[in-house]
Amino acid sequence: MSGRELWADGRLRAAWAAQDWPAIFRRYRHLAGISQRQLGELVGMTQGYVSNVERGVHQIQSADVVARITEGLAVPHELGGVTRDRALDQWAPAAELRDRIARAHATGRTDLRTAEWISHVLAEHRRAEDEVGGRDLWPIVRSQLDTVTQLIPHASGDAADRLLLLAAEHAHWLSWVAWQEQHRGPALAWIDLAHGWAVDGGHVDMASWAQRVRSYYSLTHGDPKRALRTAEAARYVGPRPLSPxxxxxxxxxxxxxxAACAERDRAKRLADEAHELAVRATDPEERPGWLYWLDPVRARLQYADVAYACRDWGEAATHFREALPALAGYPRDHAYYRARLEDAERRS
Structure with missing residues (x-):
């Protein structure tokens, strides 16, 4: 892989955000398949110094050394200057983001290669989140969103619409992480931005997804009636039909x-409909990028979740049991559904 392609790795980018130099060096060498001596040649260090950095003996603090590493390892532009303190203390959207978006569709041209690269690495972040955690990736995604919104005032037509979708995808991801970190106000602000940008760009799938996320927030916060209204509205968000x-x-x-509103018959009817729609989109190319995970296994788990919520313990346990082996590579999800299976079995 080229130096640029290496930086699509979620662990490497998270290590850079944390300025964890031992992890940066080790992960970069692992991905590039190079020795400590070869890494040293890239960043102007001896093999012994690289070894000491990886063992935590030497701490990198000099701005000149950081600049040398940044250049030598071809750190992407959107990561430059990101530090742990800069982004983790700023959970809410900044005002200038709205200002940049407001100038979208201006006459002009923009180079979309940067946007395409950022879209690629955002997809890698989604897959890496299960291993490195959203908090560590937060400053990287926040920095990427800045880069995207800076491109929008110079774009027009279809290019501007594509950038609006990419901005909405980032805002949705930031909302989700903020919610997981118990920053509920900023989470709602981010998801509102995601929804608005998706509507502005004419992206009905993303607009629906943002509504669906808001419904999830309401449900987990103990307001199932509002959650039901919002989820139903998520099916009818634009002039074009949604993807399955x-x-x-x-x-x-x-x-x-x-199910949370004690409407079990309605819940089961909707669960059947949701599963039927999911199995119509088995090809990854038929799913939006943020729904890469909705394969037949996840569709079955969602069906089991509804049975569990309806207190149909036997049916829930059956579906959890059949789907669980396929989650072996997803330790966090496997633990979650394993606990649900054991609870359903205990209650059935």
Whole structure:
């Protein structure tokens, strides 16, 4: 892989955000397949010094050394200057983001190669989150969003619409991480931005997804009636029909909210509909990028979740049991659904 391609790795980018130099050196060498001596040649260090950095003997603090590493390892532009303190203390959207978006569709041209690269690495972050955690990746994604929004005032037409979608995807991801970190106000602000930018760009799947996320927030915060209204609205967000995958997750969320409202028959009917929609989108190319995970296994787990919410313990346990082996490579999800299976078995 080229130096640029190495930086699509979520662990490497998270290590850079944390300025964890031992992890940066070790991960970069692992991905590039190079020795400590070869890494030293890239950054102007001896093999012994690289070894001491990796063992934590030497601490890198000099701005000149950081600049040399940045250049030698071809750190992407959107990561430059990111530090742990800079982004982790700023959970809420900054005002200038709205100002940049407001100038979208101006006459002009923009180079979309940077946006395409950032879209690629955002997809890698989604897959890496299960291993490195969203908090560590937060400053990277926040910095990437800055880069995207700076491109928008110079774009027009379809290019501006594509950038709005990319901005909305980042805002949705930031919302999700903020919610997980118990920053509920900023989480709602980010998801509102995601929804608005998706609507502005004419991206009905993303607009629906943002509505679905809001429904999830309401449900987990103890307001199932509002969650049900919001999830139902997520099915009808624009002039064009949703993709089967996007409609599936909206319908599933409505099923979960209906179960919480003690509307079991409605919940089961919606669960059947959601599953049918999901199996129509088995090809990854048929799913929006943020729904890469909605394969047949996840569709079955969603069906099991509704059965669990309806207190149909036997059916829930059956589906959890059959789907669980496929989650072996996802330790956090495997632990979550394993606990649900054991609880359903205990209650059945």
């Amino acid at each position: 995958a996007a409609e599936s997750v909206a319908v599933h969320q409505a099923a979960m909210a209906a």
